[in-house]
Amino acid sequence: MTGTVTSFGYGGVSLQQTLNLTSLSQKKDGLQAQASTGVLSDSYAGLGNSRAQALALQPAITQISAWSGNITTVQNRLTTTQSVLSQISTIASDLNETLSTLAGSMSSSTIGTAAQQAKTALTSLGNLLNTQQGDSYIFSGLESSEAPVSGDPGNSDLASSISQAVNQLGTGDASSVLSSTLALAGNTADNQPFSSSLSTDPTTASAQNLQIVTGKNEIATAGIVATQGNASSGSSTGSPIRDLMRNLMVVAALGSVDSEGANYTQLIQGLQNTNTAAIDGLSDISGTLGIQQNSLTTQSAMLEQMKSALTTQLGTTKDADLAQVSVQINDTNNQLQASYSIIADMKGMTLASYL
Structure with missing residues (x-):
């Protein structure tokens, strides 16, 4: 009975932690991409509400060029x-x-x-x-x-x-x-x-x-x-x-x-x-x-x-704030380390640990 409860409790929490890890890892990858490329996204879809403005500015810049x-x-x-x-x-x-x-x-x-x-x-x-x-x-x-x-x-x-x-x-x-x-x-x-x-x-x-x-x-x-x-x-x-x-x-x-x-x-x-x-x-x-x-x-x-x-205006829409990205990467790393620690600790927990 104890083993069953332990397995059930650990499995449920572990699944949630795994999902959190996946989300944090994806977030970290995205932030690192911003840091290396200097842009918020490599596609217009990733710009969110700013994509309409970016789509309008880029052709104008191309025409001027x-x-x-x-x-x-x-x-x-x-x-x-x-x-x-x-x-x-x-x-x-x-x-x-x-x-x-x-x-x-x-x-x-x-x-x-x-x-x-x-x-x-x-x-x-x-x-x-x-x-x-x-x-x-x-x-x-x-x-x-x-x-x-x-x-x-x-x-x-x-x-x-x-x-x-x-x-x-x-x-x-x-x-x-x-x-x-x-x-x-x-x-x-x-x-x-x-x-x-x-x-x-x-x-x-x-x-x-x-x-x-x-x-x-x-x-x-x-x-x-x-x-x-x-x-x-x-x-x-x-x-x-x-x-x-x-x-x-x-x-x-x-x-x-x-x-x-x-x-x-x-x-x-x-x-x-x-x-x-x-x-x-x-x-x-x-x-x-x-x-x-x-x-x-x-x-x-x-x-x-x-x-x-226009290039400056487009940059405001597409360019990443590298200082802010650096802070976000650091915060995300801290959250990942915390999640890894929690999962590691959970592996040794029994039903008594929950009581």
């Missing part, structure tokens, strides 16, 4: 574009100096040197326009996988056609040569020298700029298109880069023309006017890109502030 990444991509492309534009502007400025020299000298050696320099500059211009950022051609706009310039511009059909037009200077006047070469440069065939997508008018080309989402209802233009610009006029194709290329091709073809007479002087003057306008056009483009870069820098800073604020 995506926008920030897009801004970085645009900024990198704009930085590269600005660097290349600076080099193209140098080519245009050097051509202005060459034209000034040609205006004051009609010697065959001076003209020959200028023609050779123009050919070299055409090759450099083509290479610069084919600059890539990763696998993307930065002057190709939407068709970023296609090189904007096919081969060396100095060997293109456009260069050949302009050379033929320049050779008519001896039989025609300078204004007709300037007009015809401008028309040729403004209406190039596919890949002669520009790619098929860029062999279009400047305003249509401008609409092909690559655009990237950088915020809610915010879209940034990631660079420029090689042939973009405004409507053409009697002294410009509308595209500063097209104008520069045409001017270089005309100078490259001067080696075979008669430099005597008013026509030659008028041709050089016309090129000077067009080239100065091209330099101004390139400067305007660079200035516009600079404004955009500054705006993106400001936007990026705002996004980082928003991300920081």
Whole structure:
């Protein structure tokens, strides 16, 4: 009878103690997980009443991170574009100096040197326009996988056609040569020298700029298109880069023309006017890109502030209070030790121990 009572009493209490031990062990495991990971739970379900707020905050933070990444991509492309534009502007400025020299000298050696320099500059211009950022051609706009310039511009059909037009200077006047070469440069065939997508008018080309989402209802233009610009006029194709290329091709073809007479002087003057306008056009483009870069820098800073604020708010919801967790782990260990002691003591108890 005594054994039966002892067994019954010990078994009932032991079961309760076992349940307590299991609960305490699970609690300890959970607290240790919080201490090691720094978060209250590895799942949203474990956050209790805070899970709705956490579920709302996390997508917002992810979206802001995506926008920030897009801004970085645009900024990198704009930085590269600005660097290349600076080099193209140098080519245009050097051509202005060459034209000034040609205006004051009609010697065959001076003209020959200028023609050779123009050919070299055409090759450099083509290479610069084919600059890539990763696998993307930065002057190709939407068709970023296609090189904007096919081969060396100095060997293109456009260069050949302009050379033929320049050779008519001896039989025609300078204004007709300037007009015809401008028309040729403004209406190039596919890949002669520009790619098929860029062999279009400047305003249509401008609409092909690559655009990237950088915020809610915010879209940034990631660079420029090689042939973009405004409507053409009697002294410009509308595209500063097209104008520069045409001017270089005309100078490259001067080696075979008669430099005597008013026509030659008028041709050089016309090129000077067009080239100065091209330099101004390139400067305007660079200035516009600079404004955009500054705006993106400001936007990026705002996004980082928003991300920081939301991350802090999410942390309040998900992060564990490590100091409090440490105290709870210590308390739980004490409770476990107490439970172990009770169970150990109960093993030696008889019915008399209950009386």
